[in-house]
Amino acid sequence: MSQVSDRLSMIDLFAGCGGMTVGFRSEGFNPIMSVEWDLAAAATYAANFGESHTRWGDITLIRDDEIPQAEVVIGGPPCQGFSNLGSKSVDDPRNKLWKQYLRFVVEARPQVFVIENVERFSRANEFQLLLDEADHGVIKDYELTPGVLLAADYGVAQRRPRTIVIGSRIGKIPLPDPTHAKVPTGDLKPWEDVRSRIGRLDPHPSTTELPDSMTEYFGQRIRGEFKGVDIHFGRQPTPMSLERYDHVPPGGGRFNLPDHLLSRCWREKKTGTTDVMGRMRWDAPSLTIRTEFFKPEKGQYLHPQWEPDRPDRRVNRVITHYEASLLQDFPRDYLWCGSKTEIAKQIGNAVPSGLAAAIARQLKKYLN
The missing domain is CATH 3.90.120 (DNA Methylase; Chain A, domain 2)
Structure with missing residues (x-):
């Protein structure tokens, strides 16, 4: 494994068929573990990136001592993870999958983690609970940068908004600047089209x-x-x-x-x-x-x-x-x-790889 790959090791949680890994791999990141419960999606991921580091099954069954150290953790826990019914405890069983994402961050001790989710996540009670965890909880060592990014602004031929949260313990990392625009000015390129x-x-x-x-x-x-x-x-x-x-x-x-x-x-x-x-x-x-x-x-x-x-x-x-x-x-x-x-x-569930690549390029500036 090259020195660059060692420095840019990553874990992909709730990996689906690998949309985020496609983008991160294109920027030199090396996936050392992925976790996905859906068999078909996990098989697709394994077909493209290898079966040896791909874990198919329930994320809760992976022991702490099986979680490797990695520079980056990425993934999109299901948006219903944090309960909005009044409980703010990360131990609430309704928050199980979010708890698992945070558990991996604690055990892998990455320099940076990335959460992606639906656009409305940034306006949900669940999002506030994530901020609480960064303020005084299990990820209190990380500084969060949240925002909604439009995939078309990063060279994807699709108007797909996604909430992105970058968590960093090496200093605040801003979200990547757009590279494309509907009406381009300066160095911005025009949106990519369906054709x-x-x-x-x-x-x-x-x-x-x-x-x-x-x-x-x-x-x-x-x-x-x-x-x-x-x-x-x-x-x-x-x-x-x-x-x-x-x-x-x-x-x-x-x-x-x-x-x-x-x-x-x-x-x-x-x-x-x-x-x-x-x-x-x-x-x-x-x-x-x-x-x-x-x-x-x-x-x-x-x-x-x-x-x-x-x-x-x-x-x-x-x-x-x-x-x-x-x-x-x-x-x-x-x-x-x-x-x-x-x-x-x-x-349909995947993160467009062009958007993931833009985020990966942004992280490399700070990890290098």
Whole structure:
């Protein structure tokens, strides 16, 4: 192991399929332990980064003496971890997973830790409890820098806001400055757009199924490994769905549908949920890629190709799993394990690797 890797060792908790590790590894960090309870996600992580340091299972079963020393701990404990029902005790059983994250920080004694979570976390009671732990609790040696970062501001072709908290015991570390902007000025670059990620892919996938292959991780048989075009598969929408898709222009959504194609709930709900049945735009970042991106009724997930005067040049389908993974900044040759639904969940839950890389670059300035 190189001197740089030793100095930039990291632990990834609640690692999912490895979105944060992709970004940190690209900046020279070396994962020495990852922990993930979901088998399919853990298998995907292991397929890309190695099984030897990947722990699949309940984080509470990892003993203190099994936790290695590391320079950095990263991860996103589930946002329901700290109870907002009145108890501020980190020993509250409802806070178990947050307690585990803090336990790893105490045992690994990193120079820096990074927590990522949903945007609303920064406004939740749970967040105040984290601040309390830094003030007089188990992480009182760490100075916190919290904030909400927009992935598009860091070169990701997606408008995805995430709360990021940097905890440091080597002096305060500010959040990274944006490198991109919707209206760039100075040294800022323009936002990356959907075309830059999926514009060269076949707009008409040749299959609707995953290949029939199996692999083994952690002594368990699981579907995979799949890569690239393996997860570039389509779906089989109904004739009514196809008619709905055909009415939606880039940037549009359910409000573009004629009355006879509206569902009852859409007809009665005249405001809100503007991105439902939405179509992406080639020249803009996507909106947040969620775990059910394959359902157009869940957001703006229709393929961006649509021309007003050329019905024959419209692509009336939702984005594929492969397209979603590229909009999440996963490498084109990334390996995937699991069923269609399991892989979609992995993709939607991940931190865009471009955002993770921006955070990693910021930490390196101080760790070096």
